[in-house]
Structure formats: structure tokens, C-alpha cells
Amino acid sequence: MINFIQNSLYKKLLQKFILIQKGILSIRKEGFKNGFLKSVHYLIRNKDVLTMGVYESDYSKWMKKNKRSKRKIASEVALLNDLPKISIIMPVYNVDLQWLTKGINSVRNQLYKNWELCIVDDGSSDRNTVNFLKSIHDPNIKIKFLEKNQGISIASNQAIQMATGEYIGLMDHDDEITEDALFEVVKTIRKKAPDLIYSDEDKIDRNSNKKRPFFKPDWSPDLLRAQNYVCHFTVIKKSILDNVKGFRKEFDGAQDHDLFLRISEKTDKICHIPKVLYSWREIETSTAGNPFSKPRAQTAGLKAVNEHVKRVFKKRAFTNECEYLFVFDVRVSPPTDPMVSIIIPTKDKLNLIGPCVKSILTQSTYKKYEIIILDNNSEKLETHAWFEDVTKHHSNIKVVQAPYPFCWSKLNNHGIKEARGEVFVFLNNDTEVISSDWIERLAEQAVREDVGAVGPLLLHRDGSIQHAGVVVGIGGWADHIFKGMRPIHLGSPYVSPMVKRNVLAVTGSCLAISKKTVDDIGGFDENFMICGSDVEMCIRAYERGLHNIYDPFVKLYHFESKTRIPEDIPNCDFEMSKKHYGRYTGSGVDPFFNVNLSLDSTKPLLKE
Numbered sequence: 001m002i003n004f005i006q007n008s009l010y011k012k013l014l015q016k017f018i019l020i021q022k023g024i025l026s027i028r029k030e031g032f033k034n035g036f037l038k039s040v041h042y043l044i045r046n047k048d049v050l051t052m053g054v055y056e057s058d059y060s061k062w063m064k065k066n067k068r069s070k071r072k073i074a075s076e077v078a079l080l081n082d083l084p085k086i087s088i089i090m091p092v093y094n095v096d097l098q099w100l101t102k103g104i105n106s107v108r109n110q111l112y113k114n115w116e117l118c119i120v121d122d123g124s125s126d127r128n129t130v131n132f133l134k135s136i137h138d139p140n141i142k143i144k145f146l147e148k149n150q151g152i153s154i155a156s157n158q159a160i161q162m163a164t165g166e167y168i169g170l171m172d173h174d175d176e177i178t179e180d181a182l183f184e185v186v187k188t189i190r191k192k193a194p195d196l197i198y199s200d201e202d203k204i205d206r207n208s209n210k211k212r213p214f215f216k217p218d219w220s221p222d223l224l225r226a227q228n229y230v231c232h233f234t235v236i237k238k239s240i241l242d243n244v245k246g247f248r249k250e251f252d253g254a255q256d257h258d259l260f261l262r263i264s265e266k267t268d269k270i271c272h273i274p275k276v277l278y279s280w281r282e283i284e285t286s287t288a289g290n291p292f293s294k295p296r297a298q299t300a301g302l303k304a305v306n307e308h309v310k311r312v313f314k315k316r317a318f319t320n321e322c323e324y325l326f327v328f329d330v331r332v333s334p335p336t337d338p339m340v341s342i343i344i345p346t347k348d349k350l351n352l353i354g355p356c357v358k359s360i361l362t363q364s365t366y367k368k369y370e371i372i373i374l375d376n377n378s379e380k381l382e383t384h385a386w387f388e389d390v391t392k393h394h395s396n397i398k399v400v401q402a403p404y405p406f407c408w409s410k411l412n413n414h415g416i417k418e419a420r421g422e423v424f425v426f427l428n429n430d431t432e433v434i435s436s437d438w439i440e441r442l443a444e445q446a447v448r449e450d451v452g453a454v455g456p457l458l459l460h461r462d463g464s465i466q467h468a469g470v471v472v473g474i475g476g477w478a479d480h481i482f483k484g485m486r487p488i489h490l491g492s493p494y495v496s497p498m499v500k501r502n503v504l505a506v507t508g509s510c511l512a513i514s515k516k517t518v519d520d521i522g523g524f525d526e527n528f529m530i531c532g533s534d535v536e537m538c539i540r541a542y543e544r545g546l547h548n549i550y551d552p553f554v555k556l557y558h559f560e561s562k563t564r565i566p567e568d569i570p571n572c573d574f575e576m577s578k579k580h581y582g583r584y585t586g587s588g589v590d591p592f593f594n595v596n597l598s599l600d601s602t603k604p605l606l607k608e
Contacts, residue, residue, distance in 0.1 A: 059202070059213055059493075062606045063276075066596075073111050073180050083114040084189055086182050086235065087165030091155035092173045093122040097132050099174035099281055102208075104141070106176040112183040117141045118159040123149035153247035153255045160238070160246055167197075169235045170256065174281040176204060177233055181277040185235050194271040196263055197235045200596070204279035212282075212492040213606075215594035219270045222549050223501040225305055225319075225330045228257035233278035240266060251304050253297035258304035265311060274595050301326055313448075322553070324489045327499055329553055334447045337368050338514075340439050341421030345374040345402070345411040346429040348383045352559070357390060357397070359433040366439035371397040372418050374411045376404075408508070409524035409533040416523055421515065423447060426534075428509040434459070434555040441554045442512035452521075452541025453513045455506025456554035457487065457497070466558045468497040469550035470505035470535060471593045472584040474602060477577055478505065478535045481593070483602040487552070494597060494604035503550045504542055504590045508534030509558055517541060525580070529570050532577040539581050 088107055092100065107117050117138075123146045124130050133143050142162050146155065160168060167189065171177065181199070188197050202213040216229055223229050234256070244262045251258040264270065302321055305328045309317035313332045320329040342360065346353045357371060371394075378384065387399045400418050402411055412426050423443045435441070438456065445454045458467035468482040482497040489498040511534055521540045524533040538548050578585075589595050598605045 058606060059211055060209075063210065068180065070111065070179065073183055077112050077183055080112075080186065080190075082190075083112075084167060084186060085165035086112075086115045086167050086169050086185060087160075087163030087238070088115060088117050088169040088171050089156055089159035089163065090117060090119045090171050090173050091122055091152050091159060092119055092124065092129065092133065093149060093152075093155070094124045094126040095129050095173050096283075097128060099283070100129075100132070102176055103171065103173050104136075106179075107171070108138070108140075109179050110177075110182045111179050112186055115140065115182055116163070116165060118162040119143045120155040120159040120162070121145045122152070122155035123147060125149075151249050151252045153249040153252050156255070157246040160241060163238065166238055167235050168238050168241055169233065171233070171278075172281070174283065175232065176279045176281075178277050178279075181233055184273050184275055184277055185233075188271050188273055192271050193269070195237045195240045195267040195269040196230075196260070197271050197273060198230045199233045199273040199277035200275055200594070201232045201278040201280055202276050203282045205282045210279055213276055213596075214491065215274065215276075215493050215596045215604075216272060217495065217501065217593060218272045218591040219268070220502040220592060221264060222330070222547060223495065223499065224257075224260060224264065225309060225328065226500040227327050228254070228260065228301070229495065230260050231256065232280055234260070236263065251300045254300035254304050257301050258308075261304055261308040265308070298325055302328060305330065324496075324498065327489070327496075329500070331441075332444055332448060334444050337366075338422035338443050338447055339420055340366070340369040340423045340425060340443050341415070341419035342369055342371045342425045342427055342439075343374065343412055343415030343419065344371065344427050344429050345376055345408070345415070346378070347376045347406070348378045348380045349429055350380070350383050350386055353429040354386060356427070356429050356431055361394065363433040363436050364439050365436045366443070369396065369439055370420060372415050373397065373399045374402045374415055375399050376402045376406055376411060407526060407529050408531070409526045409528050412508070413523040413526065416515075416518060419515075423512060423514050424518065426508055426511045426513075428558065428560075430559040431458070431510060432557045432559070434557060435553070438554045438556065441551060445549055445551065446512040446514045446517075450545075450547055451514075452517055452544070452546035452548045453506050453511050453538045454549045454551060455503075455512070456510050456556055457550075457552040458507070458509060458556055458558040459487065460484075461557065461559055463487070465497060466560060467507045467509065468552065469501065469503040469592075470507060470538070471599075472504050472535060472539070472581050472590045473593070473599045475599070476585060477574075478532075478581065478585075479602050480507065481602055481604065485603060493606060494594065498552050500549065500551050500553065501592070502547050503538075503592050504548065504584065505535040505538035506548060506550055509560075510556055511538075513537075513541075517546065520544070525576065528573050528576050530573055531569060532573045532580075536576070536580040539584070 117140060119133065119141065121130065121133055136143060144158060144162060185197055188194065200213065200215050202210050204210050240263055243266060247255045247259055302319060306319040309319055309330050316333040318331055322329050360371060375387065391397050391399055402414055416424060423446045425442060442454050445451055460466050465482045465485050465487055467480045470478050471481045472478045487497060489496045495501050521544055525536055542548055584590050596607055598607045
């Protein structure tokens with residue numbers, strides 16, 4: 001045991017020394033500014049090493065456990081007929097030949113054989129690159145040399161013109177695809193005939209170690225507007241590539257992001273393969289290894305998203321940068337300022353409802369709102385005195401008597417009947433406002449024609465996450481992903497909690513939805529007594545073709561105790577949950593989570 005502890009301590013100290021050494025070398029090599037930024041990136045990415053010791057990833061064990069037999073895949077390939085050709089395009093410019101060789105070999109090693117590789121050299125000045133490409137003699141590999149360097153978009157478009165396949169795969173010269181990548185793509189094509197296909201991915205270092213997997217959600221348009229989560233491995237039907245006229249040079253650095261956004265405007269036939277088919281090389285010249293390596297990518301990405309949202313939402317839309325690289329904040333101003341009705345049920349609890357209402361009144365920048373307090377059998381004199389005082393001094397607050405046994409769904413439906421708003425915000429009494437623009441941000445998204453419910457980032461008193469979206473299926477029912485974790489920008493193994501994304505559900509502790517949507521899909525199901533009707537309403541909206549949104553730029557405190565023992569939940573709530581969203585907890589799956597992640601933990605972990 002002592003030897004184990006000593007070895008662990010040695011590993012921790014060695015790892016810290018290596019990180020410090022990397023920082024010093026980066027500053028010496030790249031100058032103070034670039035070296036400092038890169039060092040900060042490494043420190044953030046390796047924060048567990050500095051604070052809690054070495055984090056031993058179980059990804060390698062997971063890969064071994066989930067690796068399919070090559071013989072089994074080959075036998076399945078042999079059964080395929082009507083085999084579509086996949087043309088992989090690869091732009092090249094002054095490359096490191098060891099990575100290019102590995103990338104090309106990963107294509108050559110495909111178990112599915114009806115492919116071609118279209119390489120375009122973008123005017124390389126390095127004779128080693130040119131000579132290496134000229135030495136390739138493979139009937140499945142086409143190579144074209146451009147006379148001068150014109151940028152990745154033009155080189156990629158030239159490669160598309162060379163392609164004869166029905167589908168085009170995008171691949172960087174220094175990355176690798178798994179041997180079953182094209183087989184999985186073809187299976188999806190035959191089953192669903194999509195226009196765009198994307199897979200999960202991971203990173204691969206100089207020593208060919210795979211790490212930091214990214215297990216993605218199914219098609220999530222608001223997430224794509226926030227960041228290019230689609231990324232790798234992407235295969236696109238050539239006819240739609242031709243329709244959108246390929247890549248655009250003015251977006252070099254974010255050309256893929258711009259392309260995916262434009263394709264999403266033309267089709268919703270977009271499929272996700274929940275398998276890691278692509279490894280993104282983690283080296284200094286790649287944003288996988290150093291996000292500061294391509295500073296133009298941030299500007300180009302912002303421009304791509306901004307132009308996209310203006311095409312989709314017209315002049316009312318705009319895009320802001322945020323504190324994280326390659327993450328964007330899309331805003332869509334409504335045509336007119338909607339009246340917002342904030343509906344808060346309470347029974348006494350003046351120590352909660354008082355500060356909650358005060359935070360709304362003092363912190364909110366949006367003024368066109370009303371507060372409807374549902375008094376559900378309050379008994380204390382001080383509570384009734386406060387009701388009288390707050391309504392006397394604030395004309396936009398009213399207290400509505402709700403003299404019946406507690407039923408969360410019934411109370412909120414009662415509030416809807418009393419409300420004058422175009423947007424309803426259902427709010428727990430144990431919340432307080434953090435973001436001053438919380439009302440307008442929730443409302444502007446809720447009134448979008450394509451949106452169902454919207455929920456914010458809710459934090460515990462200690463600053464840890466209480467809500468960052470609901471995953472249906474966690475714990476056998478539904479729970480808040482990232483619950484109890486710090487609100488930190490993470491990129492593996494799931495989407496960061498600090499990025500806006502589509503979700504199957506958000507919590508009713510703070511849920512915004514438009515009156516128009518409620519009129520269309522109905523209110524809360526009153527057969528639920530305490531919990532579950534918020535999830536059921538969100539699922540109803542999703543199944544009507546609406547997008548539910550989790551928005552981390554909206555923050556409130558939710559003072560629910562992290563260790564609180566829940567109230568006794570009546571059996572009817574379990575029965576109703578099983579009836580209405582059991583299809584996402586059994587053999588099905590929440591489309592905005594990933595089948596490779598565990599449903600036994602609110603922290604994103606690999607499924608065992």
C-alpha cells in the first residue's frame with residue numbers, strides 16, 4: 001500500500017513538473033504573449049492535475065471493451081449491396097509527412113472498400129510535401145496540385161470537383177478515421193438517406209494515444225449556432241454541397257462551421273452516429289491541441305454564425321462573442337416587447353418568497369412583466385401582511401388565492417388563467433436572480449416560432465450547478481445533468497455546461513414558454529402532483545417539432561439543498577412519468593444525450 005501511495009505521489013509530482021516545463025518552453029519558443037496564452041490553456045485543461053492529482057481516464061478501457069471485431073465488421077460489409085461511393089476530400093499545404101501518412105493509411109485501411117480519396121495540394125512550397133504526394137500511386141487516390149496557395153476553402157472546393165462519389169467526407173490531413181468509419185456511414189445512408197451525417201470524435205496525440213472523447217447529442221441547431229459541435233467525422237450528400245456552392249473563402253478558419261450552418265438552412269435530414277469514428281490530431285498547429293493556433297478562426301466563426309442567424313431570423317438577430325473561444329451567444333430580438341407573466345406558487349416561506357420577489361424587482365432590466373403569486377393556503381400572519389404590502393407598493397404584482405391541496409401542475413395552470421402575458425415564466429419561490437437580463441433573454445427565445453420551453457443555469461448557494469438541462473433517463477426517470485459540478489467550460493466527454501444547447505427538457509423551477517405554445521400543446525398535466533409534469537410538457541413540445549433550449553447565459557440561484565431528502569413523491573407521479581416519458585428511459589434514449597454515457601450519474605461519465 002505504501003509503495004502504491006509513493007508511486008501515485010511520484011506520478012503527480014512528475015505530471016506537475018511536465019506541465020510547468022511545457023509552459024516555460026512555450027514562452028521561450030513563441031514569445032511571452034502566445035506562450036502565456038498557450039500555458040493558460042494547458043493549465044485549464046489539466047486543472048485536475050494541479051488541484052486533485054492525476055486523473056486516470058478510463059477511456060482506453062472503454063475503447064477495448066467496445067471495440068468490434070474486424071472479422072464481424074467485414075462479414076457485415078460483405079452482405080451489403082448497392083454500395084454508394086464515398087469521396088473523402090483532403091486539402092494539404094506544407095504538412096508534416098508523418099501525420100499525412102497516418103491520415104492516408106487510415107483511409108486505405110477502411111473495411112468498406114468503395115471509396116476514393118481526393119487530395120488537393122494548395123501550392124505547397126515544401127518540396128518534401130510535393131514529392132511525397134507525387135510518389136503516391138494508388139488507383140483510389142486522386143491528387144491535384146494548385147499553382148499557388150489559395151486557402152483551405154478553395155482547395156476543398158477543388159477536391160469536391162474531383163469527387164465522383166454520391167457522398168463527400170471531410171478530413172484533415174493530420175487526423176485519422178477508424179477502420180469502420182465508412183461502414184458506419186454507409187449503414188446510416190442505407191437506413192435513413194440523410195443529407196448530412198456526423199459522428200462522435202476524440203483526440204489523438206503525437207504518440208497515437210486516444211483521449212478526450214466527445215460524445216455528441218443528436219441534431220441540435222441551437223448548439224451548432226453556439227459552437228461547431230458537428231465538426232468530425234462529417235459526410236455530406238454531394239447534391240446538397242453543390243446546392244450551397246461548397247465552401248466560402250471568406251470564412252477560412254471556420255469554413256466547416258459556415259458550411260454546416262448553411263446546409264442546416266436547406267435540410268433537416270441530419271443524422272448523428274453515436275460512435276467515435278474520427279480522431280483529431282492534438283498538435284501545436286491544430287486547434288485541438290492549441291486553440292490559439294488559428295486566431296482568424298474565432299473571427300470567421302463569429303461572422304459565420306452572425307450571417308446565418310440573420311438569414312434565419314432576419315434583422316432582429318445578432319451574435320456576440322463570450323468569454324470562451326469558439327463559443328457564441330445568439331440573440332433574437334422579438335418584433336415587439338412581450339408582456340411576461342412570472343408565476344410563483346408559495347405557501348408561507350416568507351424567508352424565500354420575499355428575497356425571490358425582491359431580486360426580480362431590483363435586479364431585472366426588463367420592465368414589461370407582472371408577478372403572479374399563487375397563495376396555496378398560507379397560514380402565517382406575517383405572510384399575509386407581506387402579500388398586502390407588496391401588492392400595495394407594486395402594481396405589477398398580484399396575489400391569487402389557491403385554497404386547495406398542493407398540486408404543482410394545478411397551481412401553475414391556475415397562474416396561466418390569471419396571467420396577461422405573451423410569455424409565462426414558471427418560477428420556484430426558492431430562487432433569486434443573478435443575470436439582470438434574465439427576463440428578456442428567456443422571453444426572446446420562448447417567442448421564437450420554433451421553440452418550446454427555455455430554461456436557465458441554476459446554481460446552488462455554493463455556486464455549484466443545480467440545473468444545466470434535464471436528461472430523461474438518468475436514474476431511471478429524469479435528472480439534471482452536471483448537478484453538483486462547478487460551472488466550468490468543459491469539452492469532454494459531453495457538451496460543456498457553459499454552452500447553449502437544445503435539450504429534451506428543462507426544470508420547472510424556472511421554465512419559460514410562450515402563451516402561443518401553451519395554447520397549442522396544452523398546459524401542465526394535473527395528473528402529476530409534485531414532479532414530472534415539467535418534463536412531460538417539454539417532451540410534448542419536442543414531439544410537436546419544437547426545440548427546447550438550455551441557456552447558461554441566464555443565471556439564477558436555486559436554494560434547494562444539495563443534500564435535501566425529497567418530499568414523499570406519490571405513486572401517481574411515477575406512474576405518469578412511466579406512461580409519458582418511459583420511451584426515453586427504456587430501450588430508447590434522450591436524443592440530446594448520448595448512448596455511450598452513463599445514466600447512473602448526473603456527472604457525464606462513460607457507460608460501463
